[in-house]
Amino acid sequence: xxxxxAILGVALLQWIVIVAISFFAGSRVPKKLIASTxxxxxxxxxxxxxxxxxxxxxxxxxxxxxxxxxxxxxxxxMSAEAARAKLGKPHDVRDxxxxxGPGAATWIYRDSRCAVHMLDDKVELID
Numbered sequence: 251x252x253x254x255x256a257i258l259g260v261a262l263l264q265w266i267v268i269v270a271i272s273f274f275a276g277s278r279v280p281k282k283l284i285a286s287t288x289x290x291x292x293x294x295x296x297x298x299x300x301x302x303x304x305x306x307x308x309x310x311x312x313x314x315x316x317x318x319x320x321x322x323x324x325x326x327x328m329s330a331e332a333a334r335a336k337l338g339k340p341h342d343v344r345d346x347x348x349x350x351g352p353g354a355a356t357w358i359y360r361d362s363r364c365a366v367h368m369l370d371d372k373v374e375l376i377d
Contacts, residue, residue: 254297261293321364321376330371333357337366 340357
């Protein structure tokens with residue numbers, strides 16, 4: 251068993267005991283209950299908090315750009331080359347030829363939560 255799981259288990263158990271005692275004691279909000287809740291919150295932060303070795307932290311640190319791209323920096327009618335120069339390489343490119351016709355594609359940028367709809371190598375719409 252990992253030490254973090256054990257710490258979390260002990261903190262949760264002590265919180266349940268204090269809540270049960272407070273419930274039967276009948277007092278409003280005893281200081282012990284507040285302290286016990288703080289101990290539980292700290293244990294939760296230790297167990298589930300952001301860690302430097304987490305996958306998300308490593309992915310964010312390995313990005314070549316320090317800021318997220320913004321689809322607000324491009325306009326409809328802009329060429330594909332100019333849009334790629336401003337936004338960089340998209341995370342995903344979906345071929346929309348079946349639904350929107352030949353030459354249609356959607357560039358998806360997950361970091362900025364936007365999609366650029368292309369038609370014949372020109373920006374048609376930005377979501």
